[in-house]
C-alpha cells in the first residue's frame with residue numbers, strides 16, 4: 254500500500270514522494286514583483302531536503318490583483334527570467350515545481366495596487382480590508398481572464414512544470430464561487446452553475462494556453478465553512494466541473510475568510526482532510542490536502558487510508574526546512 258514516501262505518477266511527472274510544499278507567500282519580492290535571491294535560497298533549501306512537489310507562492314497576474322506590495326509577480330514578460338532561475342534551481346534539486354497564479358480580488362488593498370479593490374459585486378469587504386470593493390464589469394472580466402492566460406504562458410516560458418490557479422482563500426475566483434461575495438444578478442451570479450462560470454472560463458483558457466505536457470492544478474475551497482457560504486456538497490460539484498474543464502490535480506483548502514472550520518480551534522492535524530476526502534471520492538484526479546499537518550505519521554496515514562494522494566506541509570516546513578528528511582528517518586522509509 255502506498256505511503257508518504259511512495260513515488261507518485263501524475264501525467265508525465267514522477268514525484269519522488271507524496272509531500273508537497275504548498276504555496277506560501279514570503280513577501281520578499283522586488284518592487285515590481287521580481288524574484289530575489291532570498292526566494293531562490295528559500296525554495297532550494299526545501300527542495301534539497303527532498304520535497305516531491307513545490308508550489309511557488311501566489312504571483313499576481315495583474316497589478317489590480319496584487320495582495321501585498323512585495324508579492325511575487327507574473328504580470329509582465331520582464332519577470333520571466335527571474336522566474337526561470339527559480340524554476341531551474343528547484344528542478345535541479347529533483348522536485349516537480351510549479352507556480353500559483355492569482356488575482357486577490359477584494360483582498361487586494363489600495364496600498365498594494367493604488368486603486369479600489371475589485372470583486373464580483375459592489376461592497377465586498379474582507380476582514381482587515383479598508384475599502385469596499387467595486388463590481389467588475391464584463392469587459393474587465395475578459396481582461397482578467399487574459400491576464401491569467403498570459404501568466405500561464407510566462408510560467409511555461411520560465412520552465413515550470415505546472416501552473417496552479419488560485420481559487421481559494423477569498424481571492425477573486427473564490428469570491429465568484431461563494432454566495433457570500435457574489436451577489437451578481439447576471440449569468441455570473443446566483444446558482445452554483447453561474448457562480449462557477451467565471452472560474453471555469455479561466456481554467457479552460459489557461460488549459461488552452463499551456464502546452465499539453467504541463468499540469469494544471471486548481472486550489473479550491475472544499476467549503477466556505479460559513480452559514481450561507483459554499484457548502485461541502487457544492488464543493489464536490491465544483492470539483493467535478495473543474496475537472497471536466499481541464500484541471501488535472503485538485504488542491505483542497507478553505508474558502509471565504511472567517512471560516513468556522515471544525516477542529517480548527519484545537520489545532521488538530523489535518524482539519525481539511527475530511528472535506529478533501531469527500532472531494533477525492535467524486536473525482537478521477539489526484540487530490541492534495543493541506544491544513545495543520547505536522548506529524549509524519551499522520552501524513553503517512555492520510556495517504557495510506559486513501560483520503561488524499563498528496564499531503565501539503567506548510568508552516569511546519571517553514572519552521573523546519575529539513576522536515577522531509579526527518580520524516581523519512583522517523584517513518585523508517587528508504
Ligand SMILES: Cc1cc2nc3c(=O)[nH]c(=O)nc-3n(C[C@H](O)[C@H](O)[C@H](O)COP(=O)(O)O)c2cc1C
Nearest residue numbers: 275276277278310311543544545546565566567568
Ligand atoms: C505565511 C503563509 C503564506 C501563505 N501564502 C499562501 C499563498 O500564497 N497561496 C495560498 O494558496 N495559500 C497560502 N497560504 C496557505 C498555505 O498554503 C496552507 O494552505 C496553510 O498554511 C495550511 O497549511 P499548514 O497548516 O501546513 O501550514 C499561506 C500560509 C502561510 C502560513
